[in-house]
Amino acid sequence: NYYCEIDQSHESFISESTKKQYMEAHHIIPLKYQDKFDMNLDSLENMICLCPNCHKAIHYGNKEIRKDLLLKVLATKTNLKIDIDSLLKLY
Numbered sequence: 001n002y003y004c005e006i007d008q009s010h011e012s013f014i015s016e017s018t019k020k021q022y023m024e025a026h027h028i029i030p031l032k033y034q035d036k037f038d039m040n041l042d043s044l045e046n047m048i049c050l051c052p053n054c055h056k057a058i059h060y061g062n063k064e065i066r067k068d069l070l071l072k073v074l075a076t077k078t079n080l081k082i083d084i085d086s087l088l089k090l091y
Helices: 031-036 052-060 063-076 084-089
Strands: 024-027 047-050
Touching: 024 052, 047 052, 052 063, 063 084
Parallel strands: none
Antiparallel strands: 024 047
């Protein structure tokens, strides 16, 4: 629906191709760890729609920022069987 799943009030620019807010897909559990998981990590269950700012903060923010954002992600993706400490180690 072209909104940030961490905070729906986050706004972005309008994309030329979709004519909607620009958002980015993020793999919650990074694909490079596929060999450690039984589930297919390249699936909707492991993806979330994020504004560019939240997406970059998850990848490049300090540990506290990443933890705060990933806690919010895990609160919305209850099907993922991973705890916050295990998830943070993957980042």
